[in-house]
């Protein structure tokens with residue numbers, strides 16, 4: 248995937264994308280090395296398995312409690328934030344969110360925005376929107392800065408540029424940042440990037456950030472980061488606009504403590520991040536710094552669809568740590584771009600259908616061997632394989648079948664061929680006499696086994712029935728004995 | 730109809746089972762029946778009567794994981810009446826065992842058969858788990874010294890939590906050294922219909938698994954799951970590999986303990 252300029256990969260082309268990613272040996276190597284590193288880091292951050300499991304249960308309980316009270320908590324959050332001087336805006340769709348943000352920037356006649364990392368703004372493709380309306384948005388998170396420079400989308404929710412090699416970054420910097428010599432020294436590269444970004448904070452009209460936890464009790468926006476760029480974005484420009492999904496609200500400040508610990512340890516094996524920002528108001532009378540205006544944009548974008556179903560609601564427990572992708576054997580082999588969605592990997596497979604509809608994502612829930620590695624590490628115990636199976640069911644459900652909470656794109660993965668195949672299968676395997684006849688025929692006619700078995704013989708020798716089934720062997724043995 | 734072996738001697742230990750059902754699984758039935766026979770022989774040698782309900786077919790997993798729970802339920806329903814006695818239901822496959830133990834209750838929730846499905850699920854025990862933890866199998870290894878790798882299916886590992894039982898059984902063989910392979914806990918890429926729906930991705934996974942098993946220093950590998958075995962062996966054979974292959978755990982254990990000529 249060396250020098251891609253394409254930024255959007257429609258998820259309908261998932262299989263093609265995956266195939267080309269699999270053929271990219273450099274990418275495969277980068278991903279494997281990075282994921283091995285992240286898995287090892289996570290493991291070392293949880294030396295005590297009991298503590299880990301206790302903490303995960305706590306994380307799950309907190310997230311489920313907060314989701315159960317979501318409507319009330321959102322109201323409380325709005326009231327508290329407003330009382331604190333932070334203005335709250337509601338957006339149902341990405342387009343609405345972008346318009347709100349653009350409107351706010353226009354009010355100040357803003358031309359330059361610096362951005363901290365925000366996956367929700369990736370979801371709305373905010374940068375494109377602003378660019379088209381005369382506002383330059385510069386990513387300030389080092390990984391985001393790199394992918395923006397490369398004209399790509401993040402490939403990982405925590406490490407946006409994890410697919411890039413040192414050499415690729417060195418080349419990008421030397422070609423795009425004026426007066427920059429080619430260097431593969433990581434520290435030097437970071438310094439080059441930081442320097443280029445530093446003066447932008449001073450010039451920027453607006454700072455845009457995401458939110459990790461929005462605390463209803465106190466009206467506080469918590470922002471977790473390592474580079475200090477988040478603090479710069481949220482404190483230096485006169486206006487700070489935060490954007491996040493409606494599910495990010497937590498009830499109490501004390502809920503943040505265990506979730507924060509789970510987040511950083513699961514994500515990169517860090518006990519705590521270098522920066523933890525708690526934003527509770529704009530600059531107050533007599534204060535010397537801080538933004539004069541703070542806004543929060545709360546985006547739905549399909550989340551209420553997941554919320555409506557008690558099983559699928561668990562999807563919203565996610566705290567975006569990325570551990571599920573780090574441990575996913577599929578993600579490790581194809582990387583984030585192949586998914587063609589904002590959120591890749593296991594979390595992407597279960598949330599994207601709500602964001603984009605099953606009609607655009609029907610390949611994603613099937614792109615898993617259901618190995619369960621994701622569910623095993625998820626810090627808030629989202630049963631990801633169970634969610635995947637449920638989404639497969641909704642994707643296979645006839646489009647006209649009536650259900651209580653139909654998903655957008657219900658039946659999108661259904662094909663006549665496959666539905667018939669399962670009905671035939673049921674007819675054969677579901678009745679003992681048919682099944683025995685089938686076993687008998689398969690073993691006796693094994694010489695006629697097709698040598699071309701679609702999908703299977705691409706990687707394997709043909710599946711060939713044994714000369715006798717277990718049923719037959721047992722029957723013969725019994726006959727001999729009596 | 731039940732095929733049983735009334736002539737076996739039953740151990741007198743308290744709590745030691747006298748009878749078990751074997752659920753052979755469809756994959757093993759059709760593609761790897763010898764492994765099923767070997768499991769039966771091993772159990773019988775421990776003094777257990779093995780009952781094989783002849784009307785059994787499949788646990789329903791392929792349809793269930795492919796988004797067709799109705800078809801899965803119809804197939805699973807056909808199995809529910811086959812295990813009337815309160816004996817354990819031994820399953821020589823972690824993933825089918827996982828389906829029966831953990832997904833049948835969900836599949837039949839709210840259905841008339843719910844209670845029956847739950848009761849059966851509670852009696853399901855994976856083969857290696859049964860051999861180790863119920864029977865406390867104590868083998869006399871009669872084989873030559875050998876290094877062997879173990880591949881545990883993801884269902885066995887994460888759903889049934891029995892990956893350590895395969896290790897423990899292999900470790901009880903006096904002349905076998907169990908070697909660890911690179912990324913041992915990683916999936917082999919089978920995943921039922923995943924392997925045919927996403928053959929490119931699945932192919933990359935099984936290629937890596939086959940490589941790491943071969944590079945482990947083992948002369949062969951064992952697994953208690955027929956799906957993984959078909960996947961990895963099918964890949965090894967496709968690559969023209971004739972020297973290295975995997976065996977079902979039951980077959981391996983029986984061979985090592987002189988039960989097979």
Ligand code: SF4
Pocket residue numbers: 564565566567568569570571572593594621624625626627628629
């Ligand atoms: S689903 Fe779980 S593991 Fe994956 S990003 Fe969300 S919280 Fe982390």
